[in-house]
Amino acid sequence: xxxxxxxxxxxxxxxxxxxxxxxxxxxxxxxxxxxxxxxxxxxxxxxxxxxxxxxxxxxxxxxxxxxxxxxxxxxxxxxxxxxxxxxxxxxxxxxxxxxxxxxxxxxxxxxxxxxxxxxxxxxxxxxxxxxxxxxxxxxxx
Amino acid sequence: xxxxxxxxxxxxxxxxxxxxxxxxxxxxxxxxxxxxxxxxxxxxxxxxxxxxxxxxxxxxxxxxxxxxxxxxxxxxxxxxxxxxxxxxxxxxxxxxxxxxxxxxxxxxxxxxxxxxxxxxxxxxxxxxxxxxxxxxxxxxxxxxxxxxxxxxxxxxxxxxxxxxxxxxxxxxxxxxxxxxxxxxxxxxxxxxxxxxxxxxxxxxxxxxxxxxxxxxxxxxxxxxxxxxxxxxxxxxxxxxxxxxxxxxxxxxxxxxxxxxxxxxxxxxxxxxxxxxxxxxxxxxxxxxxxxxxxxxxxxxxxxxxxxxxxxxxxxxxxxxxxxxxxxxxxxxxxxxxxxxxxxxxxxxxxxxxxxxxxxxxxxxxxxxxxxxxxxxxxxxxxxxxxxxxxxxxxxxxxxxxxxxx
Numbered sequence: 114x115x116x117x118x119x120x121x122x123x124x125x126x127x128x129x130x131x132x133x134x135x136x137x138x139x140x141x142x143x144x145x146x147x148x149x150x151x152x153x154x155x156x157x158x159x160x161x162x163x164x165x166x167x168x169x170x171x172x173x174x175x176x177x178x179x180x181x182x183x184x185x186x187x188x189x190x191x192x193x194x195x196x197x198x199x200x201x202x203x204x205x206x207x208x209x210x211x212x213x214x215x216x217x218x219x220x221x222x223x224x225x226x227x228x229x230x231x232x233x234x235x236x237x238x239x240x241x242x243x244x245x246x247x248x249x250x251x252x253x254x
Numbered sequence: 255x256x257x258x259x260x261x262x263x264x265x266x267x268x269x270x271x272x273x274x275x276x277x278x279x280x281x282x283x284x285x286x287x288x289x290x291x292x293x294x295x296x297x298x299x300x301x302x303x304x305x306x307x308x309x310x311x312x313x314x315x316x317x318x319x320x321x322x323x324x325x326x327x328x329x330x331x332x333x334x335x336x337x338x339x340x341x342x343x344x345x346x347x348x349x350x351x352x353x354x355x356x357x358x359x360x361x362x363x364x365x366x367x368x369x370x371x372x373x374x375x376x377x378x379x380x381x382x383x384x385x386x387x388x389x390x391x392x393x394x395x396x397x398x399x400x401x402x403x404x405x406x407x408x409x410x411x412x413x414x415x416x417x418x419x420x421x422x423x424x425x426x427x428x429x430x431x432x433x434x435x436x437x438x439x440x441x442x443x444x445x446x447x448x449x450x451x452x453x454x455x456x457x458x459x460x461x462x463x464x465x466x467x468x469x470x471x472x473x474x475x476x477x478x479x480x481x482x483x484x485x486x487x488x489x490x491x492x493x494x495x496x497x498x499x500x501x502x503x504x505x506x507x508x509x510x511x512x513x514x515x516x517x518x519x520x521x522x523x524x525x526x527x528x529x530x531x532x533x534x535x536x537x538x539x540x541x542x543x544x545x546x547x548x549x550x551x552x553x554x555x556x557x558x559x560x561x562x563x564x565x566x567x568x569x570x571x572x573x574x575x576x577x578x579x580x581x582x583x584x585x586x587x588x589x590x591x592x593x594x595x596x597x598x599x600x601x602x603x604x605x606x607x608x609x610x611x612x613x614x615x616x617x618x619x620x621x622x623x624x625x626x627x628x629x630x631x632x633x634x635x636x637x638x639x640x641x642x643x644x645x646x647x648x649x650x651x652x653x654x655x656x657x658x659x
Binding site: 116121124127130132144145146147148149150151152153154155173174175176177178180181 | 562563564566567570571581590600601602605637638639640641642643651656657
């Protein structure tokens with residue numbers, strides 16, 4: 114299968130690999146996919162509660178090179194965006210940027226789901242009021 | 255330093271041995287005759303070459319030359335054996351016994367027969383991928399005309415108890431076919447000692463050219479008859495019409511002759527390299543699992559699952575090494591290898607599997623290079639894996655409610 118240079122570049126030098134403390138109030142965590150389907154993405158955002166801007170992002174992915182590249186790219190794009198802008202990221206933009214072949218489109222869909230899940234998790238934590246920190250939103254719920 | 259890319263996918267195909275190519279060359283140019291031309295020396299020369307090749311094929315499997323039918327490869331051989339027997343013996347019965355980890359060339363042939371009213375029993379396998387002869391015995395009915403069980407599996411290298419199955423088929427008077435495409439030239443095969451009535455093999459899996467193979471069809475005790483699947487000029491005792499591809503057949507013969515001569519030494523060498531690779535990787539990587547049988551397997555095959563790392567992702571990391579994966583990510587479906595599933599390997603470990611196929615031309619230096627690369631990349635990808643992280647944190651990933659997608 115032909116891979117684009119951009120996929121290979123992200124695969125070989127993935128951006129923002131790692132984890133934040135999922136319990137922290139300013140962190141939103143999205144965990145999507147399933148091991149038996151061959152891909153799982155964990156995507157985290159750290160949001161400035163004053164400005165609502167995503168100041169940092171991290172990911173960990175179990176999956177093929179395209180899944181790793183899609184999540185790596187997503188973390189790059191998330192930084193500096195507001196949470197609302199983050200929800201505007203579409204899988205088709207990822208497909209275009211990485212030149213994903215048709216059989217790999219599902220990797221970009223998963224990345225979009227991960228972004229949505231992370232944002233949702235962050236917002237739920239905020240709404241749950243001051244002291245309590247919620248659990249991460251699991252499995253694309 | 256080793257030269258890259260390294261080819262370690264010899265269960266898929268093999269490089270044609272230069273000695274085989276050399277034997278073939280004259281039959282493309284000055285010795286171009288049609289083996290069926292009886293009226294001039296061009297034809298006689300071609301026919302003599304084909305007959306010599308037939309002897310060489312027969313010599314590898316303990317058959318006689320007259321029992322060797324030339325085919326385009328093992329897919330055709332399997333089709334001809336199974337459909338040919340089912341059609342020829344349909345008055346005797348309409349039941350075929352096979353097993354679930356056969357190659358698609360056998361399984362899909364059987365599925366077609368089912369659409370035509372033949373009953374097929376697909377025996378399950380144990381966790382190593384083996385069927386037990388008693389399972390075969392239990393599946394036989396008075397309507398059974400054929401048992402088709404492979405000699406060695408293409409993905410996991412597991413050997414089937416062919417001799418025991420052949421023996422019981424003889425007792426019961428049922429024909430026994432084996433797809434020996436992976437086994438031929440890699441392990442000793444003897445159609446007499448093993449009670450085999452039909453055997454498919456292919457040249458390109460044993461350092462011969464692509465596009466040619468052979469079907470062994472027993473001539474006595476019993477004399478096996480087949481309904482031809484290709485009609486025409488009545489070549490190959492009427493079982494397979496079509497002008498013989500003489501250069502390819504010469505290559506098939508030369509490959510079989512070489513394989514027969516080299517087999518003891520070569521199987522020991524590929525086994526030693528396989529074990530060097532397997533131990534070097536598995537001793538250094540916890541939670542890596544060998545798929546298939548620990549000892550009853552092809553000497554050059556190692557199929558290993560690396561927990562928490564996806565197979566296709568790993569292949570990208572070791573892209574200088576040609577291997578294959580049981581992961582489904584290369585296909586449009588999300589189904590991983592049906593062979594690994596049949597063994598009861600969970601889907602997530604099936605997605606994490608890599609097949610290494612060591613062959614005649616691999617070296618110790620290549621094995622060491624590949625082992626180091628695999629260890630490095632698996633470790634890197636595990637650091638990137640959310641599953642690995644969860645397990646480190648003591649989370650049971652089997653208890654999480656994952657959303658299938």
